[in-house]
Amino acid sequence: MNNAATLEKMHALKLLGMERAFRALLEASADRALSADELMAHVTDAEWDDRHNRRTGRLSRAAGFRLRAAVHEIDFSIDRGISRKDVLRLSDCSWIQAGKSLVISGPTGVGKSYLSQALGAQACSLGFRTLYFNCSKLFLMLKDKRASGGYQRFLSRISRTPLVILDDFGLVQLDAQDQLSLLEIAEDRIGRHSLIIATQIPVAKWFDVIGDPTIADAFCDRIVPQAIRIALKGASMRSLKGEQDHNEACAIPAT
Numbered sequence: 001m002n003n004a005a006t007l008e009k010m011h012a013l014k015l016l017g018m019e020r021a022f023r024a025l026l027e028a029s030a031d032r033a034l035s036a037d038e039l040m041a042h043v044t045d046a047e048w049d050d051r052h053n054r055r056t057g058r059l060s061r062a063a064g065f066r067l068r069a070a071v072h073e074i075d076f077s078i079d080r081g082i083s084r085k086d087v088l089r090l091s092d093c094s095w096i097q098a099g100k101s102l103v104i105s106g107p108t109g110v111g112k113s114y115l116s117q118a119l120g121a122q123a124c125s126l127g128f129r130t131l132y133f134n135c136s137k138l139f140l141m142l143k144d145k146r147a148s149g150g151y152q153r154f155l156s157r158i159s160r161t162p163l164v165i166l167d168d169f170g171l172v173q174l175d176a177q178d179q180l181s182l183l184e185i186a187e188d189r190i191g192r193h194s195l196i197i198a199t200q201i202p203v204a205k206w207f208d209v210i211g212d213p214t215i216a217d218a219f220c221d222r223i224v225p226q227a228i229r230i231a232l233k234g235a236s237m238r239s240l241k242g243e244q245d246h247n248e249a250c251a252i253p254a255t
Contacts, residue, residue: 017050018043052125059124065132066167069118080110081233090119090228093126096163101195101223105202106232112198115232116165119196123163130163136171139178146177155181159188163196170201170209179215186222195223203229 003026010019021043025034034042071091076084095102102119104112120130133141145151158164164185174182189195201209203224210216 015047017047020050021046055127056125059127059129060121063120063124063130063132063165065117065120066134067114067117069114069121071118071122074111074115074118078234081106081231082115086230087115087118091122093123093128095228096123096128096194099189099191099193099226101189101197101227102230103203103224103227104196104198104230104232106200107234108200110232110234112200112232113167115230116167116196116198120163120165128162129160130165131158131161132165132167134167135169138166139172139174139181142181143177155184155188158185159193161193163194164189165196165198167198169197169199170206173209174211176212179210179212182210183215183219186219190222191226195227197223197227 003022007019007023010016010022025039025042071087074084074087090102102116104116106112117132120132123130142151142154145154166185186195203220206220207213207216210219
């Protein structure tokens, strides 16, 4: 058997996980040789993992996340109104398959953005295409697309994406164009695809943020009734971390 030829064929067929696993086996000094079924299982698992990791990487890069967030790195040591069990329940992404949305609200710095992007990263790992937007930047982008003629194509891309994350919703008052864009995004997703809305603004005050009462009513009617609502609480995590770092820097080592 010509192992070099086998490796070349794996590479040519783009079986990169198999190639690396088989090469590693050839270079390792194993105590015993693998049986045929063990070898096949080993290289097949390696190829599966490699393709999964590369797909997850592509989806994560395309999502445009601002943070490198992960559900397994969420800090549950402080009571913020969400438990490890709650996050694990959301981590299977069955709510995305059902076309449901999440509304994550709470004061500044409590972890809304991190949680939304951690769940977005989890969605990518399970194969769901995802897009992340800061709302202020999104509406500026949509205005630019209107002017350049790419508006409908951009909205179509958003509408086809299984999960869209709108971060910092409500920090800036919406003008007439923004209101219509927001309603179009919601209209295209109802019952089909999911939204995560991360906001400091309680749902009861969304009418004030959106401005136009008719559009606000239509938007809330499409999103709120079927949404899973998470109300985070507590002090700013950034402030707590800053205080902890300060205390550690000022600590006098024991002698």
